[in-house]
Amino acid sequence: xxxxxxxxxxxxxxxxxxxxxxxxxxxxxxxxxxxxxxxxxxxxxxxxxxxxxxxxxxxxxxxxxxxxxxxxxxxxxxx
Amino acid sequence: xxxxxxxxxxxxxxxxxxxxxxxxxxxxxxxxxxxxxxxxxxxxxxxxxxxxxxxxxxxxxxxxxxxxxxxxxxxxxxxxxxxxxxxxxxxxxxxxxxxxxxxxxxxxxxxxxxxxxxxxxxxxxxxxxxxxxxxxxxxxxxxxxxxxxxxxxxxxxxxxxxxxxxxxxxxxxxxxxxxxxxxxxxxxxxxxxxxxxxxxxxxxxxxxxxxxxxxxxxxxxxxxxxxxxxxxxxxxxxxxxxxxxxxxxxxxxxxxxxxxxxxxxxxxxxxxx
Numbered sequence: 001x002x003x004x005x006x007x008x009x010x011x012x013x014x015x016x017x018x019x020x021x022x023x024x025x026x027x028x029x030x031x032x033x034x035x036x037x038x039x040x041x042x043x044x045x046x047x048x049x050x051x052x053x054x055x056x057x058x059x060x061x062x063x064x065x066x067x068x069x070x071x072x073x074x075x076x077x078x079x
Numbered sequence: 080x081x082x083x084x085x086x087x088x089x090x091x092x093x094x095x096x097x098x099x100x101x102x103x104x105x106x107x108x109x110x111x112x113x114x115x116x117x118x119x120x121x122x123x124x125x126x127x128x129x130x131x132x133x134x135x136x137x138x139x140x141x142x143x144x145x146x147x148x149x150x151x152x153x154x155x156x157x158x159x160x161x162x163x164x165x166x167x168x169x170x171x172x173x174x175x176x177x178x179x180x181x182x183x184x185x186x187x188x189x190x191x192x193x194x195x196x197x198x199x200x201x202x203x204x205x206x207x208x209x210x211x212x213x214x215x216x217x218x219x220x221x222x223x224x225x226x227x228x229x230x231x232x233x234x235x236x237x238x239x240x241x242x243x244x245x246x247x248x249x250x251x252x253x254x255x256x257x258x259x260x261x262x263x264x265x266x267x268x269x270x271x272x273x274x275x276x277x278x279x280x281x282x283x284x285x286x287x288x289x290x291x292x293x294x295x296x297x298x299x300x301x302x303x304x305x306x307x308x309x310x311x312x313x314x315x316x317x318x319x320x321x322x323x324x325x326x327x328x329x330x331x332x333x334x335x336x337x338x339x340x341x342x343x344x345x346x347x348x349x350x351x352x
Contacts, residue, residue: 020242022227032243
């Protein structure tokens with residue numbers, strides 16, 4: 001957080017896919033996640049590049065560490 | 080005067096004749112001088128001499144002082160009326176420049192009765208209050224579907240979006256401990272063309288966010304029914320209504336979802352009385 005005008009954002013991932021995010025610290029937890037899934041959740045704070053309306057997932061980098069990756073949701077496909 | 084008659088006691092007749100002639104001339108000369116003197120009352124020459132001496136000893140004024148007196152004499156003074164006017168003006172209340180500046184900012188082209196304006200304003204306030212109770216107040220919110228946070232607060236309730244489960248939930252902030260809130264939700268989504276549920280939902284003030292999908296009477300109770308999670312391309316209409324309290328508002332909330340991770344449009348209608 002280098003810009004004082006920016007707000008904190010917490011991103012919660014379930015099975016490496018973004019489940020939800022929040023700007024309110026009181027919701028930065030796994031309380032809304034089913035108990036059976038909480039072990040598969042991870043939380044990151046202030047992920048650089050996250051704008052709020054992107055989809056995000058965790059991927060492994062060359063060192064084997066999980067890093068966030070953003071992607072746009074594909075448009076709906078016609079049947 | 081060297082030919083005084085009284086001084087010639089031993090002289091000849093011829094000498095006396097000469098002396099008398101001289102005396103006569105002297106008398107004529109004296110008379111000519113005394114004729115120059117005019118006096119109507121006795122005067123003491125010694126006193127006069129003393130007074131002259133005293134006056135000669137007095138200090139006079141300087142040339143500058145004489146000049147200053149002349150300059151002052153030429154000045155124009157003020158009249159009594161003018162002096163009175165100055166006194167009157169000094170007793171007047173001053174008008175500060177700040178007030179003058181403010182007055183200059185007022186734009187007005189015709190006479191206005193401020194009392195009438197106040198009366199009209201009070202009427203308008205009353206009318207607004209009447210309209211607020213006659214029609215629902217509308218609030219439109221855009222919110223990202225996978226963001227968890229509070230979206231509405233009015234002192235009576237807080238509405239909160241559960242970004243994990245894609246459901247709206249609420250918290251009652253101000254209500255009597257024996258008062259129930261009822262409500263429910265109706266959803267249209269791709270996997271279901273219409274599911275709905277309603278119940279009494281809470282009692283008294285809440286200490287946790289409650290879902291619209293079932294009874295959660297203990298203040299800290301929060302029970303999720305994931306059947307009512309919204310999905311892409313869905314709409315939900317939630318409602319809250321006090322069980323028997325006329326003074327507590329009623330709420331109707333419509334949530335429109337395109338992509339569950341993009342912007343929702345939320346329309347909150349609040350009804351009073």
